[in-house]
Amino acid sequence: xxxxxxxxxxxxxxxxxxxxxxxxxxxxxxxxxxxxxxxxxxxxxxxxxxxxxxxxxxxxxxxxxxxxxxxxxxxxxxxxxxxxxxxxxxxxxxxxxxxxxxxxxxxxxxxxxxxxxxxxxxxxxxxxxxxxxxxxxxxxxxxxxxxxxxxxxxxxxxxxxxxxxxxxxxxxxxxxxxxxxxxxxxxxxxxxxxxxxxxxxxxxxxxxxxxxxxxxxxxxxxxxxxxxxxxxxxxxxxxxxxxxxxxxxxxxxxxxxxxxxxxxxxxxxxxx
Amino acid sequence: xxxxxxxxxxxxxxxxxxxxxxxxxxxxxxxxxxxxxxxxxxxxxxxxxxxxxxxxxxxxxxxxxxxxxxxxxxxxxxxxxxxxxxxxxxxxxxxxxxxxxxxxxxxxxxxxxxxxxxxxxxxxxxxxxxxxxxxxxxxxxxxxxxxxxxxxxxxxxxxxxxxxxxxxxxxxxxxxxxxxxxxxxxxxxxxxxxxxxxxxxxxxxxxxxxxxxxxxxxxxxxxxxxxxxxxxxxxxxxxxxxxxxxxxxxxxx
Numbered sequence: 001x002x003x004x005x006x007x008x009x010x011x012x013x014x015x016x017x018x019x020x021x022x023x024x025x026x027x028x029x030x031x032x033x034x035x036x037x038x039x040x041x042x043x044x045x046x047x048x049x050x051x052x053x054x055x056x057x058x059x060x061x062x063x064x065x066x067x068x069x070x071x072x073x074x075x076x077x078x079x080x081x082x083x084x085x086x087x088x089x090x091x092x093x094x095x096x097x098x099x100x101x102x103x104x105x106x107x108x109x110x111x112x113x114x115x116x117x118x119x120x121x122x123x124x125x126x127x128x129x130x131x132x133x134x135x136x137x138x139x140x141x142x143x144x145x146x147x148x149x150x151x152x153x154x155x156x157x158x159x160x161x162x163x164x165x166x167x168x169x170x171x172x173x174x175x176x177x178x179x180x181x182x183x184x185x186x187x188x189x190x191x192x193x194x195x196x197x198x199x200x201x202x203x204x205x206x207x208x209x210x211x212x213x214x215x216x217x218x219x220x221x222x223x224x225x226x227x228x229x230x231x232x233x234x235x236x237x238x239x240x241x242x243x244x245x246x247x248x249x250x251x252x253x254x255x256x257x258x259x260x261x262x263x264x265x266x267x268x269x270x271x272x
Numbered sequence: 273x274x275x276x277x278x279x280x281x282x283x284x285x286x287x288x289x290x291x292x293x294x295x296x297x298x299x300x301x302x303x304x305x306x307x308x309x310x311x312x313x314x315x316x317x318x319x320x321x322x323x324x325x326x327x328x329x330x331x332x333x334x335x336x337x338x339x340x341x342x343x344x345x346x347x348x349x350x351x352x353x354x355x356x357x358x359x360x361x362x363x364x365x366x367x368x369x370x371x372x373x374x375x376x377x378x379x380x381x382x383x384x385x386x387x388x389x390x391x392x393x394x395x396x397x398x399x400x401x402x403x404x405x406x407x408x409x410x411x412x413x414x415x416x417x418x419x420x421x422x423x424x425x426x427x428x429x430x431x432x433x434x435x436x437x438x439x440x441x442x443x444x445x446x447x448x449x450x451x452x453x454x455x456x457x458x459x460x461x462x463x464x465x466x467x468x469x470x471x472x473x474x475x476x477x478x479x480x481x482x483x484x485x486x487x488x489x490x491x492x493x494x495x496x497x498x499x500x501x502x503x504x505x506x507x508x509x510x511x512x513x514x515x516x517x518x519x520x521x522x523x524x525x
């Protein structure tokens with residue numbers, strides 16, 4: 001048995017907060033397993049739906065940008081798949097974050113646990129789907145695009161880890177703000193649409209006018225996609241600048257997100 | 273065990289000058305409009321009302337004590353339970369708790385109706401802090417106590433309230449809590465199950481666990497608890513031996 005559990009009082013430090021989440025890791029695992037189970041239990045296609053949705057979206061983009069608006073990128077399909085799935089992950093996870101606390105309201109209102117775990121579980125459940133997608137994308141690109149195995153592919157797990165940190169940081173903010181302000185649910189799809197167009201999903205950074213490129217690259221999602229495209233499409237190492245910018249922004253977003261949640265998440269159980 | 277200045281180790285629960293305000297905002301949910309008003313005026317906008325307040329709550333529950341929380345609907349019993357549990361953060365004051373906690377506040381609150389009984393066990397047990405191995409080891413106990421037979425493999429949406437209660441209670445008991453918080457959960461089970469629950473609660477009481485029990489069933493409250501607390505409008509108005517507090521409650525009505 002341990003010492004007293006002080007329920008309120010002094011503000012949690014980053015370390016004590018992290019330790020509290022770590023104590024509930026079994027719960028996090030169960031939550032992720034449950035999310036995945038529930039999602040695919042009732043459908044005949046099961047995991048197939050995970051793929052079908054982005055593949056349809058991908059086909060539309062591919063058709064539009066190779067036949068209607070011709071974007072001057074060689075092997076455009078290979079370029080598009082290199083960044084698209086990471087984008088799709090960010091889009092879906094952030095949209096989900098806006099409702100994740102409501103989705104788990106029964107747990108949140110009745111059990112004392114760090115409620116940010118619901119946000120983590122959302123991001124990790126979607127990461128399981130993303131991992132399957134990225135394995136498929138990698139296989140297809142190795143077979144039909146590179147026809148060899150470029151060494152920089154070993155960097156993929158690092159990119160995925162940074163992507164997870166970045167998205168969890170953003171999701172924590174989205175989740176807690178959504179509880180206080182319904183408006184977020186209306187605003188978020190618009191913001192994400194804007195983010196889609198200012199991130200190099202279907203075009204390259206080279207096509208961005210040089211005068212705004214510095215500003216353009218302040219967007220961490222842009223840096224993430226640039227790194228994915230270096231590895232997956234070009235088969236080359238991302239530039240040190242891109243990698244450093246991505247690492248820095250992922251860590252900063254994660255820490256800021258965790259701090260925002262810690263400051264404002266205390267009332268979630270009674271509002272949700 | 274580390275000692276704090278105010279809490280002796282024999283305390284299980286300590287509430288020191290706890291108060292809690294609950295607000296709602298008259299504008300449908302929170303909105304950006306309201307946010308602007310607040311920012312511009314620099315104070316809470318008029319659209320926010322305090323609808324309930326709990327104040328001046330000092331409470332000390334010793335280890336091994338069993339306390340019934342009594343009071344009419346809306347008197348603050350369940351909120352107090354949630355403050356003790358650490359689900360609600362008090363507006364001011366201090367809450368301390370010693371030992372492992374299990375709660376059954378709303379029946380089957382953590383359950384997912386599309387999943388079977390057995391699939392729901394892991395999540396509900398882990399949200400009370402149980403580890404993977406502990407859960408694995410306690411599954412036979414949970415199944416034996418819940419007595420759901422083959423229904424344990426059926427999705428929960430086909431369960432009756434009583435069946436959910438059996439499962440929820442069985443999981444809470446598997447935690448082997450030092451502190452057990454129960455909110456009006458025995459009422460839905462059948463006689464046999466109620467008896468079994470009371471037997472089990474007596475068992476953990478004998479082992480030195482602390483119980484805080486919210487119920488409108490005064491008979492079971494009297495049976496399980498030697499101390500009772502009467503709440504009215506968010507305040508503790510009586511605190512003492514169950515018999516006396518029950519009397520005060522009856523008279524006060």
